[in-house]
């Protein structure tokens with residue numbers, strides 16, 4: 001039998017757990033909150049969500065946040081990443097009317113976290129755009145970036161004395177691809193290859209404006225940090241042919257690079273290959289202008305360096321093959337690649353995921369090499385269980401431990417500057433179009449119980465042990481197996 005090994009995380013490495021407002025809060029129309037696109041979408045098109053569910057009540061964290069904090073405290077993590085609901089504090093979407101009940105809610109949450117020695121990490125936008133702003137086109141309308149910046153200022157003003165880590169936008173690419181360029185997420189505009197780039201452009205400008213407001217008006221006094229969090233898949237060449245190797249690199253540049261290059265590269269702007277390819281392909285397809293919008297020279301400068309850390313959400317690896325047969329325009333058609341899961345990769349019982357920890361290590365190394373080894377904070381990583389999952393969630397434990405081991409190799413052997421890890425998610429919650437059928441939580445939530453009883457799964461104890469000991473022991477200690 002192999003000798004047990006132990007990996008120690010660096011001294012200042014931080015651990016956390018993550019949630020988002022629409023997915024856990026409920027209280028959708030309480031105390032002056034207005035409708036977000038997700039309230040409207042789930043109420044108007046219930047059939048688009050598995051089992052016709054919504055986030056109307058969800059985990060009821062609007063009323064039960066103290067219980068959440070007790071559970072977070074038991075995990076012994078250093079920070080809690082939550083998101084602020086724009087419509088809860090600005091019901092019109094604009095700062096003309098501030099909803100003090102909403103401000104109060106987040107004040108109570110933030111204060112209770114601090115009293116319990118848990119650092120608050122706040123995301124400004126985790127997909128729940130005010131309906132009134134979406135009615136004007138949402139992120140496809142360039143003015144939304146200004147509205148977002150005004151909302152961000154309100155948050156800095158009210159919470160920035162205590163919140164020292166801000167995330168502007170959560171996973172801009174998923175919103176671009178699935179909400180505007182696809183139909184999986186609200187508002188489901190399904191404008192492939194056009195709305196995707198347009199909304200993505202708006203999100204980048206919104207991020208940029210919020211960053212500079214913080215930088216100019218708040219940083220000196222509040223002394224916090226602000227950045228964006230991108231989600232990224234690792235793109236593994238499907239074969240070792242030069243075509244597939246090149247296609248995989250193109251995929252990385254036009255997937256993660258779409259949102260990372262303008263901010264983290266030396267030259268700024270969209271990756272050159274993305275600019276050139278989409279300009280050319282658009283022309284060949286008869287468009288009289290590129291489907292990828294252009295930044296002004298000033299915007300290129302303002303975007304460059306506009307993130308104090310490289311926020312990263314990672315779940316999955318895809319195999320990338322050269323060539324694409326989709327009807328254009330689509331993003332993958334622009335990249336001229338096809339992505340899929342290699343059938344040999346483990347599933348751990350999840351239809352949605354493959355368990356490919358080495359992809360995480362490769363991704364971290366790609367970021368290190370591409371963007372000059374920035375400080376990376378992993379703000380999400382987690383495993384999708386299905387309806388049959390029990391409290392004995394060994395599949396999640398296996399996923400978590402193997403991904404953390406891959407990350408520790410990237411840190412300790414490859415010198416990637418990863419300084420934090422956040423598990424998605426504290427408890428089972430509203431998983432967007434999958435409703436409550438896909439479960440990511442360290443805690444089980446009984447959605448049939450009006451009290452929404454939370455119960456720790458086995459993974460919660462394993463995570464707590466890693467956090468407390470600051471190390472990962474292989475094989476897994478016996479006490480977690482029985």
Ligand code: BGC
Pocket residue numbers: 020023170171174231313380424431440
């Ligand atoms: C999102 C979460 C989501 C998770 C699991 C991430 O893309 O930020 O809101 O629940 O993935 O699908």
